[in-house]
Amino acid sequence: MAARQLVNDPDDFVREALEGLQRAHPGLVRYHEDPAYVVRARQPDKVALVSGGGSGHEPLHTGFVGSGMLDAAVPGAVFASPTAFQIRAAIAAADRGRGVLLIVKNYTGDVLNFRIAAELAADDGIQTRTVLVDDDLATDGQEDGAPGRRGTAAVVAVEKICGAAAENGASLDELTALGERIVSSARTLALALEACTQPGQDRPSFDLPDGEIEFGVGIHGEHGVGRRPYAPVRELVGDLTKPLVAALGLDRGDEVIAIVNGLGATHGLELSVVHRELGGFLDGLGVRIGRALVGSYVTALDMRGCSITLLRADDELLALWDAPVRTPALTW
Amino acid sequence: MAARQLVNDPDDFVREALEGLQRAHPGLVRYHEDPAYVVRARQPDKVALVSGGGSGHEPLHTGFVGSGMLDAAVPGAVFASPTAFQIRAAIAAADRGRGVLLIVKNYTGDVLNFRIAAELAADDGIQTRTVLVDDDLATDGQEDGAPGRRGTAAVVAVEKICGAAAENGASLDELTALGERIVSSARTLALALEACTQPGQDRPSFDLPDGEIEFGVGIHGEHGVGRRPYAPVRELVGDLTKPLVAALGLDRGDEVIAIVNGLGATHGLELSVVHRELGGFLDGLGVRIGRALVGSYVTALDMRGCSITLLRADDELLALWDAPVRTPALTW
Incomplete structure (x- = not known):
């Protein structure tokens, strides 16, 4: 076996890394194993921000859980979307009764699973809105029916800026409009x-x-x-x-x-x-x-x-x- | 030419990176080009901390210039000690009349050049003390006359902890003792x-x-x-x-x-x-x-x-x- 990475069993890689993240930052984040998500150790009374996607992009998104940014992050396997079930659980854990902004990078699996999770959350009585991040200019100008521009590093700006606005007491509608303005800019x-x-x-x-x-x-x-x-x-x-x-x-x-x-x-x-x-x-x-x-x-x-x-x-x-x-x- | 790094002329690599560092953090650091060193944008009245060494170890040391850590960092070429002339200039730029703590990783070139710089600083009327960092256990137990243990990542702890003590008003003697205690621990x-x-x-x-x-x-x-x-x-x-x-x-x-x-x-x-x-x-x-x-x-x-x-x-x-x-x- 080639010695390319510091791993145990590759199947345990993401779970073990999340355990390590919580060990390193016990005052900031809490890792919930099953279903897997990361939430703030202390969650204030405000609109919650939840993001997620495949692992392998760290510190995105789990490293951005904390005050002034995300309330929860939902990690999939490496380069694979988290399940709707995971996302639903993270939404429920993050919600403080003021609604949840979902920040979703534009990939087919993420879009689908966050959409299903939003429907399940509605069944749970939790209001959500979604900001779709599609900033990658390399995938612009595709034909009709294509998935459109991918979501990449602009998601950091959406999480940082909307996170600050949420701490300031912005409403779910205001955060949605702000997130969409960032993405379009x-x-x-x-x-x-x-x-x-x-x-x-x-x-x-x-x-x-x-x-x-x-x-x-x-x-x-x-x-x-x-x-x-x-x-x-x-x-x-x-x-x-x-x-x-x-x-x-x-x-x-x-x-x-x-x-x-x-x-x-x-x-x-x-x-x-x-x-x-x-x-x-x-x-x-x-x-x-x-x-x-x-x-x-x-x-x-x-x-x-x-x-x-x-x-x-x-x-x-x-x-x-x-x-x-x-x-x-x-x-x- | 193989495409291994994002560089222009490799001879300009360190200088261009330092210009980029200052551009990214204009409120924190100022890059002085010739002789090359990085200082805090605003320097308070306290014992100054100066470190340095070969480049290629970033963010060490230039990334640790700021409040609560270093007052100046002196970068050499990649994996090469800075000159005594550079170090002397950085000491003079950092000193606020309360003396300067030099934090030196244990490599022959660094030890020599920081020692000469300390003598030159004494000629300039600036008092210095040196903490030698030699934490690398892999190089322990060498025979007499060998250079001894190398200095590696414990230098971050020395810079962080002594930096905090300096902000609290510790004297040069107190900081030297504190630094030596960290190294030995x-x-x-x-x-x-x-x-x-x-x-x-x-x-x-x-x-x-x-x-x-x-x-x-x-x-x-x-x-x-x-x-x-x-x-x-x-x-x-x-x-x-x-x-x-x-x-x-x-x-x-x-x-x-x-x-x-x-x-x-x-x-x-x-x-x-x-x-x-x-x-x-x-x-x-x-x-x-x-x-x-x-x-x-x-x-x-x-x-x-x-x-x-x-x-x-x-x-x-x-x-x-x-x-x-x-x-x-x-x-x-």
């Missing part, structure tokens, strides 16, 4: 230098020829939208950023929140260089980075590469972004 | 599943045969003290932890601060599982993990693996550990 593009390897496997999900990168990748080890020659990071960042600027219609004097995200095995030095290049590129357009989050927040196991997310900012979004947050993975 | 062991790759290179620093791991590695891509067969993480964690417990003389009823550290390319799920196994192992001995830090804090570029640090805790250390900290990489 944010786009992401990613590239990979190396694919990721599933727990217990010894080969990555695809091989890249020497000197090529995969452009427009998602967060599940799938192929991107095209191969390109490897180039200095300055060029690669330009290639990622130009379409984002165009899609959001950013112009001189505009301000953005930028998320420079490592996909799993990317070193902090590299992400800092990416952020430098992003800053230089936007400087040239007169677009200001009002706030930045640079680190590995939405990963694809050990994929090597990065994503860039731009979110058009205004005073309301910046103030909510700056509000205090305390979770295992994000604190200020 | 902490030991670390690491293992690697895969070596690291230098910027601009396309091959790791060593190859591991299928099914073997490297035990007792340091943080510079060098070989460890021996090869072992790959095993479930439960066994590997036991192999790392047993010698730490013995070296610190930990016994039933004792309490520790645990640092479960990723070496660069290790996924958060893996580190959570390592922490779970560490907790289970120490439970069996009746040793309590009072506080835990789980994440990639002292890296060896993109090395795949982890280190475990145990620090024997008491009420004073726990209170200082819990004190507020706000840096690019550590905030609570």
Whole structure:
């Protein structure tokens, strides 16, 4: 067996990691094993925020449970949606009688299971609304009937900003509108230098020829939208950023929140260089980075590469972004 | 050229990353380019803490500049000591007339250059004291004249805890004694599943045969003290932890601060599982993990693996550990 990961039985990987998360942060989160979800150790009286999806993207979403962000996160198996039964249980655990905002990345399984869970929650007498996150520009412009843009790193902004608004007492309707406004104002593009390897496997999900990168990748080890020659990071960042600027219609004097995200095995030095290049590129357009989050927040196991997310900012979004947050993975 | 890293010219890698760090955290840190060091954006009137060493270990040390931790960090090239000239300049920039504590990992180049810088600082009229960090148990028990134990992840505890004490108004002598007490109470062991790759290179620093791991590695891509067969993480964690417990003389009823550290390319799920196994192992001995830090804090570029640090805790250390900290990489 190849020594690629620190695991016991791969089938126990996610459960054991969640036990480890609770051990590391007993004051912040509580792990409920069956059905599996993670909730805040202390839940205040406010609209609850629940998100979830396949595992392998940590710290998303379980690492964002805490004050000022999520009230519960529902982890599936690696790269697999959680069940509707899990999601229903997490909704019930998080609800404080003021309704629950569901933050769902746009993948067929997640959308379906969160929808069923919302119906089951309605049967339980719990009101829910859903914000669908579909920020991945690489999957834009598909034909009718296609699943549409994937949900990737903009979900961090939705969870952070809506989380702050919920702490401030926003209603379920207000949070839904706020979440939808964030999603419509944010786009992401990613590239990979190396694919990721599933727990217990010894080969990555695809091989890249020497000197090529995969452009427009998602967060599940799938192929991107095209191969390109490897180039200095300055060029690669330009290639990622130009379409984002165009899609959001950013112009001189505009301000953005930028998320420079490592996909799993990317070193902090590299992400800092990416952020430098992003800053230089936007400087040239007169677009200001009002706030930045640079680190590995939405990963694809050990994929090597990065994503860039731009979110058009205004005073309301910046103030909510700056509000205090305390979770295992994000604190200020 | 192989597409292993997001870089421009490898010779510019560290400088460009430091520019990116400042761009991401303008309220926290200021990057001085020549000579290169990073200082707090606002420096209060207290004993200053300065650390540094080769780059490639980020977020160490530059990511720990901020309130409650370091006042300045001095980065060398990748895996190379900063010059005495750089360190002297950082000392002068950080000093507020109350003296400067130098936190130095035990490597020949760092020890020499910090010593020369301390002499130069004395010429500048600045009082310094040095805490030498030598926690790596893999390099214990060498013959006379050898460099002694390497400094690894325990340096995070020294920086955090002495940083808190400095904010509380501790004197230079008190901080020196505190730092030495932490070092003598902490030991670390690491293992690697895969070596690291230098910027601009396309091959790791060593190859591991299928099914073997490297035990007792340091943080510079060098070989460890021996090869072992790959095993479930439960066994590997036991192999790392047993010698730490013995070296610190930990016994039933004792309490520790645990640092479960990723070496660069290790996924958060893996580190959570390592922490779970560490907790289970120490439970069996009746040793309590009072506080835990789980994440990639002292890296060896993109090395795949982890280190475990145990620090024997008491009420004073726990209170200082819990004190507020706000840096690019550590905030609570």
